[in-house]
Amino acid sequence: MGDxxxxILAKPIQLADQVTKLADDVHSFRAECQELKSKTDRLAALLxxxxxxxxxxxxxRRIMDDTEQLLDKALSLIAKCRANGIMKRMFTIIPAGAFRKMLIGLDNSIGNVSWLLRVSAAGDEDGDMHLGLPPIAQNEPILFLIxxxxxxxxxxxxxxxADAAASLVSLARDKRYGTLIIEEDGVGHLLRLVKEGRVEGQENAARALGLLGRDPESVERMxxxxxxxxxxxxxxxxxxKVQAMVAWAVSELAANHPECQDIFAxxxxxxxxxxxxxxxxxEEHSKYTIPPKVTSIHTVVMANITADPSMDSSEQPLLRQPIHSQARKNQMHDVVQYTVTGKKNPSDHHSVNVRQPLIVKGREFEDPATKxxxxxxAARALWQLARGNSTICKGITESKALLxxxxxxxxxxxxxxxNSAMALMEIARVAEDDAVLRHSAFKPTSPTARSIVDQLLRIIEKADFNDxxxxxxTAIGxxxxxxxxxxxxxxxxxxxxxxxxxxxVMREAAIALTKFACTDNYLHLDHSKAxxxxxxxxxxxxxxxxxxxxxxxxxxxxxxxxxxxVPESEELAIAEVLSVLEWASKQGFVIQDPELEFLLPEAKGRLELYQSRGSAGFH
Structure with missing residues (x-):
């Protein structure tokens, strides 16, 4: 919608006026020209x-371009009917169907402009009424629906x-239609609805935006x-509900165009x-000293959540459940009792890069499913935002979101x-190559790191094949x-x-163990023996x-x-690992892997050296 x-309206109006004026001064086909004039008058009024x-x-723009071309042809047709003199009339040929074709064209233009007026005023009075498609839309009905x-x-x-946004959600599921929605300036209007609409409209608009961001170019435009x-x-x-849908949309945009991660941050x-x-x-109350002897996960959480001194009391997150009530419900009873009776430790306050935001009043009353x-x-969005991004991973870990x-x-x-497991995995992947992040977030002495490892191991030891x-x-590796x-x-x-x-599962376990046993790991010897x-x-x-x-x-x-x-290992000799490596070296799949191309011959050579020399000791 623009100024x-x-x-683009000036030229069609000018042409329509010229057609109307010249139609009164024709020398042939007077009846046809008057009918043409009548329809042109109606079109000019709509213009x-x-x-x-x-x-x-x-x-x-598309309709006016089509209308301008039609009126230009109508003007040429009228001009032929104004030919004066016997000779001019004899050599001026007007096909029999020319007027019929022109009248049909004018009817179509009238229908197109009428639709344009209705669609531009859609929702003022008849917002629930389908506007239909104009004649020009016969070859591209979806475009005009968009x-x-x-x-x-x-x-x-x-x-x-809200209904229009829901319709765009359905259309945006198709990649081609999604591209059209973006090209036809749909993103700006969806964003306005996300900001200003009711809950249903906001949700629909956010869902549509998430679906539209399916490739880097689309996300860049958004x-x-x-x-x-x-x-x-x-x-x-x-x-x-709207925030949850927006968080999902963030995850979609970040997944499809990682370059937008920093802009979101x-x-x-x-x-x-x-x-x-x-x-x-x-629990957001972390102003108390926690007894070091209590070792449950929840006490680790209590011990590591930090307060944000830059926020005044009105900005501090609200405690959703009273401490004394929560204490009766879970394993934090002893910690809470100490917390309630203990002394505050002002030195426990630390500033972090990712601070707690303002809490929206009333969200504690949301239903459990929405929460x-x-x-x-939120976890899904953080997973995608953290993927391969050291800066964001550092901010997440410093915020104690790991807990x-x-x-x-x-x-x-x-x-x-x-989604929490995937977020932890992505952060661990970044930490694998980022020594600073690894040392700051996953120090062995850190209660947070210990709690993470405990949870990961609990799932690994259970060994249930699930998501x-x-x-x-992968994270442990x-x-x-x-x-x-x-x-x-x-x-x-x-x-x-x-x-x-x-x-x-077997493949990922082997890959994880390889990270322990590979030469790049300083403790590869100890891990290989283990x-x-x-x-x-x-x-x-x-x-x-x-x-x-x-x-x-x-x-x-x-x-x-x-x-x-560990080439001297007796267990390797008993398992006949040397024979395995010799067999594997003759297999075609080894050539396809660049790591094995150099690693396998070296390992085989080391094993031949030690086991051939000491093979008698293994029997």
Whole structure:
């Protein structure tokens, strides 16, 4: 909808006036010209009405271009009918069907301009009435349907705008239609509805925006349109249902265009998502000294949540459940009793990069399903925002959101648990290559790091094949360089997974163990011995011989590292690992893996050297 429409109306109005004027001074086909004049008059009246209206510019340009071409042809036809003199009339040929074709064209133009006027005023009075499609839309009906919905978003009442956003949700599921919605200026109107609409309209608009951001180019255009600042505002102020849908949309945009991660962070989206994650997940009163002897997960949470000194009392997050009531319901009883009777420790206050946001009043009264969905979507958004981004991962870990993930991984609903596990996995992946982040967030002495490892191991030891198992295995593997040689809990559960029924579990377990045993790990010797002592050799031999190809490769890489670092191992000789490596070196799949191309011959050579020399000692 724009002011530039006035310029494209001037020429059609001028042409219509010329046709009307010349139609009264014709020398042939007078009856046909009068009928043509009548329809042109009607079209000119609609064009003048359009000049006084606020038109939707995208369809207006197409319709006016078509109308201008038609009126130009009508003017030429009228000019032929004004030919004077016998000779001019004899050599002026007008096909018999020319007037009939022109009258049909004028009817179509009248229908097109009438539709344009209706669609530009959609929602003023007849917002619930379908406007139909104009004649020009015969070849592209979907485009004109999209125009109708976008026009309703611009001028309709709130109910009509909510319905229009729902229609765009259906259309946006198709990639081609989604591209048209963006090209036809739909994003700006959806963003306005997200800010100004009722809950249903806001949800529909946020869902549509999430569906539209399916590729980098689309997300880039949405970022330019201001999606990041609008989403930030919603996450701070809107009803929780809308915030949850916006969090989902953030996750979609970040997943499809990681370059927008930092822009979201600059608009405080990460901070606000962490606040939603922490709401009713952890106790926000951290002003007390916690007894070091209490070791439950919840006491670790209590010990590590930090207050934000930059916020005044009105901004502090509200405590949703009284301490004395919560204490009677869970294992924090002893901690809470100490907390209530203990002394405050002012030195416990620390500032963090991601601070708690303002709490929207009344959100504690939301139904449990909405709260759970909000946490699931906040975790999902943080998962996608953290992916491969050291800066955001650092902000998340400094906000103590890791503790929220730990609690939600234990007590959340299925979606909450899965998204929390994926977020932890992505942060661990970044920490694997970022020594600063690894040392700050996952120090072995850190209660937070210990609680994370406890939760990951609990799931790994349970070994149930569900959505949580694989990301937890991956996370433990990525944290391999944070474990000391004295840490005895990690290797055994991972080795047991090498005998799992699911190929993906065995492969991920082998990859995780490889991160412990590879040369880049400073403690590779200790870890390799631990894998052997846990019975890993026999499992790996079986996987190399009989596993699926992806499992074979992962198992062979791990077995090669172990043979390289502990070639003198009697367990390797008993398991006939040398024979396994010799067999594997003749297989075609080895050539396809660049790591095995150099690792396997070296491991085989080391094993031949030690085991051939001391083979008698193994019998």
């Amino acid at each position: 530039g429409v006035m310029q 003048r009405q359009a000049a006084r209206a606020e038109l939707y510019e995208r369809p207006a 125009w109708e919905q976008i026009a309703t978003l611009h001028t309709g009442n709130l109910d009509a705008r 970022v330019i349109a201001g999606v990041c600042s609008v989403f930030s505002k919603v996450l701070k102020e809107s009803p929780m 600059q608009n405080n989206v990460v901070r606000l998502l962490v606040g939603h994650l922490a709401f009713e997940t952890v 759970s969905y909000m946490k699931a979507m 929220c993930f730990v609690v939600l991984l234990e007590k959340g609903e299925n979606d909450v648990q899965y 949580l198992l694989v990301p937890c295995i 990525c944290l391999s360089r944070t474990f000391r040689a004295t840490e005895k809990r990690i290797i055994g559960p991972l080795v047991r997974l090498l005998d799992d029924k699911e190929g993906v 894998i052997i002592n846990a019975g890993g050799a026999k499992h790996l031999v079986q996987l190399v011989y009989f596993g699926e190809q992806m499992v074979q490769i992962a198992a062979l890489i791990l077995l090669s590292y172990i043979a390289l670092h």
